[in-house]
Amino acid sequence: MPIIPAIGRKSFKMRGVVFSVYAVLIVGSVTTVYPFLMMISSASTSRIDFELYGVPPRYVYNEKMLMARYLDEKYKREIFDAMKFRYMLKEPYEDYISGQKIIRKYGRTLEMIKVLEAFDLSEPKLRRRLDDWYEFKATLALKYKDTYFHAGIFPIGESEVAFQDWLRAKYPDAKAMAKAVAEQRDSYIEIFLPYDAYERHSWYPAKDPKSQLWQECRATLPEHIMCVMTAKSLYQKALLDKYDKIEALNAAWGTSYGYFWQAQFPFTRPDDASGADWEEFVRKKIPMRYVKLDIERCRPSYAAFLKDRYGTVEKYNGLMEDNAASLEDATLAEYMPEESLKLSNWTDYYENAAPIDGIIVDSADVYYAKFLADKYKDVDGVNDAYGTAFASLWQVDPPWREQDYDDLTARKSHIIWNYLTRNYVYVFKRVFLMGRPLINTFILVVLTVLIQVTINPLAAYALSRYKLRYSAKVLIFMLATMAFPAEVAMIPNFLMIRDLGLLNTFAALILPGLASGYYVFLLKGFFDSLPQELYESASIDGASEFRMFWTITLPLSLPVLSVIALFAFGGAYGSFLWAFTTCQDKKMWTLMVFLQQFSGEASASCPYLVMAALVLAAIPTMIVFLSAQKVLMKGIVVPTMK
Secondary structure: OOOOOOOOOOOHHHHHHHHHHHHHHHHHHHHHHHHHHHHHHHOOOOOOOOOOOOOOOHHHOOHHHHHHHHHHHHOOHHHHHHHHHHOOOOOOEEEEEOOEEEEEOOOOHHHHHHHOOOOOOOOHHHHHHHHHHHHHHHHOOHHHEEEOOOOOOOOOOHHHHHHHHHHHHHOOOHHHHHHHHOOOOOOHHHOOOOOOOOOOOOOOOOOOHHHHHHHHHHOOOOHHHEEEOOHHHHHHHHHHHHHOOHHHHHHHHOOOOOOHHHOOOOOOOOOOOOHHHHHHHHHHOOOHHHEEEOHHHHHHHHHHHHHHHHOOHHHHHHHHOOOOOOHHHOOOOOOOOOOHHHHHHHHHHHHHOOOHHHEEEOOHHHHHHHHHHHHHOOHHHHHHHHOOOOOOHHHOOOOHHHHHHHHHHHOHHHHHHHHHHHHHHHHHHHHHHOOOHHHHHHHHHHHHHHHHHHHHHHHHHHHHHOOOOOHHHHHHHHHHHHHOOHHHHHHHHHHHHHHOOOOOOHHHHHHHHOOOHHHHHHHHHHHHOOOHHHHHHHHHOOOOHHHHHHHHHHHHOHHHHHHHHHHHHHHHHHOOHHHHHHOOOHHHOOHHHHHHHHHHHHOOOOHHHHHHHHHHHHHHHHHHHHHOHHHHHHHHHHHHHO
């Protein structure tokens, strides 16, 4: 009898019932689907927006959120303060929490959303300023450029991926690549960038094989990845570290600045109160790769320094491997040397004995000022071309904000797509390229399904066809196995597998689940409901028992066997604890074991990668069950109809 009768179906009351039923079904489906959509969305986030739950991720439709994530991806934590100076952020700033005013500083790019702004990139003067900056940047030597877009914890940033792709093109064989970088790596996706610290005072690129390959790769990177290191922002950061508050700087310098980014960095020592801080920065803080010595001006003081340090030219030559006839003829490098002993000697002289007028600032700031002077002659020409009001050429700031906005606008679709798919791509590569979890899982699932739909029907057929005295006891014994959780039998099963020497084999994964008491009970009941006349006719025709099983029982039992196969697939695919216990060898890990290990590695620092792994792991099960809905319904309905 139908729940909704044909008569009176169009009445207001019955329509209300129908509407209520559909409403309940819709709400139920939403509560089922929405958490999975939330997982998919969270898997496309990063460290700054993982906790901003929503479907889809906010950066897809919110431009300022996209800009905040872009900046977080672009700027390394080591130069975050320098980036804030480049953006001329007004901090500390006032904020209100629960009605109470507090003074804060920007700790991450997510907090900068309200001060991020858009630009009219078609405006001629702004466009000219950007084009000039790009032209200058393309001609600048690599030593003045760091790289943007570092992920850090996992090598998924644009710079890391670019280095991995470059290595793959240079060394198609992963073993050759691992030998070239002098690291024990199984795949390209494990490659991190070597340590770079372009903002450090005495750092120089290392000479190990991996660092040399990275320097070679850097020459091939697109310009949007390259970060011009300027001394000005580093100088402002040094002032912040020293004075902490702008009022303290103003008191020392006699100025009235509102923010540290208003302090300028002249290329020579100023004569006012800021001169001491300028000299301290140049001697102790500035990356020494961005200065050089005036050899003629430094020669007398260098000879005196060597005499005080070594005493005689013979001792100096022996230690420094030089062939100077006298200390006055000793080799003095114009630029910071790379050899450790010579670097120590040069650094000691540079920081403590070199005359300040013999130290020449050789940073990107200087070359940018020269570039503008060659193009526009003086600052008035620059201001006319750019629509700005700079006081001198050395005070002209690069268009940092505008450059970032221009890059984001030009590559917006690519960037959003990269953010949406990057975590999935990385996890997918980890699964395919590291170990054999997919192959092992596929073999396990196929063997488990085949065995379950072979052994269980044979056992059930025997109990159904042959009326044994103890059939009921056998069934009770099989059903009794369902009274105990699998964990109870795990230890004896493990000991048995160990004693048989089957650990770290597929036999260890499959043997304990060869048969299921529940499936035998279910199949026996189904076989009992089949018409006995079919078997009697087949017997009269001379069919063997196996022939009747193969041609009569199995075809009629296809719906219920399909259900058993689906559940066997789900059990084998999702099995973790037993696989983890019996197969410790990494080569025998199944997908679930791999995901558990990966989750332990990434859950604390990169939970969004764990979400991506779980979404990918759910896809095979979802595809199988969605494609087998009709079979599932038959497996439920047919036994009932019988």
